[in-house]
Amino acid sequence: MDLLGQVGDTLTPQDPADRLSNLRIELLPIDLIVQWRRCSKMADFLASYFEYHFESRVVAAQVLSTGLNELIENLAKFSADKQRPVSVEISHFGEVITFETQNEARRAEVAALRARLTRMATTDPEELFLEQLEHTASRDRAASGLGLINLKKDYGARLSAEIRAVPDDPERFHVTLQLALEVDAVERG
Numbered sequence: 001m002d003l004l005g006q007v008g009d010t011l012t013p014q015d016p017a018d019r020l021s022n023l024r025i026e027l028l029p030i031d032l033i034v035q036w037r038r039c040s041k042m043a044d045f046l047a048s049y050f051e052y053h054f055e056s057r058v059v060a061a062q063v064l065s066t067g068l069n070e071l072i073e074n075l076a077k078f079s080a081d082k083q084r085p086v087s088v089e090i091s092h093f094g095e096v097i098t099f100e101t102q103n104e105a106r107r108a109e110v111a112a113l114r115a116r117l118t119r120m121a122t123t124d125p126e127e128l129f130l131e132q133l134e135h136t137a138s139r140d141r142a143a144s145g146l147g148l149i150n151l152k153k154d155y156g157a158r159l160s161a162e163i164r165a166v167p168d169d170p171e172r173f174h175v176t177l178q179l180a181l182e183v184d185a186v187e188r189g
Contacts, residue, residue, distance in 0.1 A: 003110050003173060008117035008160035011180050014093045023049060024089040029103075032076035039076060043068035046090055053092050059189040063155060067099055067179055070147035075101045078109045080172050097186060099179045110163055110173045116145070117161055125153035155185045 016022075023046065032038050047064035054060035068088070075086050086103040105113070120128060129149050136146065151157035158180045166172040 003107070003114060004163050004165060006160065006162050007114050007121075009121050009158035009180075011098075011158055011160045011178060012096075014091065014096065014098065016091075018093050019091050020094055021050065021053065021092040022089070024087060026085040026087050027072075027075075028083060029076045029079040029086055030082040032072065033082060036076075039072045040065070040069050042088075043072055046088070050090060050092060050097070053097075054183070054187055056187055056189070060186050063181070063186045063189055064097070067151050067155070067157065067181065070151060071099055071101050071177065071179060073147070074177070075103055078105050078113075078175075079103045080106045080109075092183075095183050097181050097183060099181075101175075101177045103175055104166060104172050105175045107171050107173070110175060113161060113175065113177075114163070116148070117159055120149065120152055120159060125149060129153050151179065151181075155181055157181050157185075 025042075025046075027042070032042075043065045044061075046068050047061045050064055051057040051061040068090070072088060075088065076082075079086055081104060084104065086101065089098075089100045089102075091098045091100075129146065132145050132149055148157075148159060152159065160178050160180075162176045162178075164174040164176075166174060
């Protein structure tokens with residue numbers, strides 16, 4: 001299976017010149033893994049910064065934090081080198097808010113991500129949620145996989161990944177994961 005290229009939902013490209021607000025941070029996965037609570041702290045911090053773009057700040061902060069926490073936890077767990085910086089970028093474009101993470105991941109994690117995003121793009125989110133819930137309860141309690149599905153089901157999130165080869169290492173790949181949320185969905189919670 002070719003792992004390279006775009007996978008997941010089709011996202012409408014946003015012009016960087018149209019950003020109302022943008023914030024990019026770099027983290028070391030090891031810092032997040034050593035103190036796992038840092039994932040939710042970072043998500044809460046970033047969400048509280050962006051909540052001021054919304055009328056219902058409390059609802060927006062909760063939705064944004066939920067999405068960011070899922071991406072930050074996945075970034076920490078699935079980075080190939082826990083000492084190499086990873087990035088999280090949030091951009092507000094008026095009608096859409098995007099989260100983008102960048103890291104390097106191993107072949108097995110990339111293959112699993114590709115399969116998951118392909119399935120999420122082609123399956124009803126409610127059906128997928130119930131399937132995953134049953135799978136987790138009956139077979140694999142350690143790997144729920146519900147976070148990204150929940151974002152799609154509850155908030156209409158669109159998820160896409162771009163996967164590129166790492167030069168001179170066929171077992172590692174550059175992964176850019178992007179999540180897009182309509183501002184109206186964030187407001188409604």
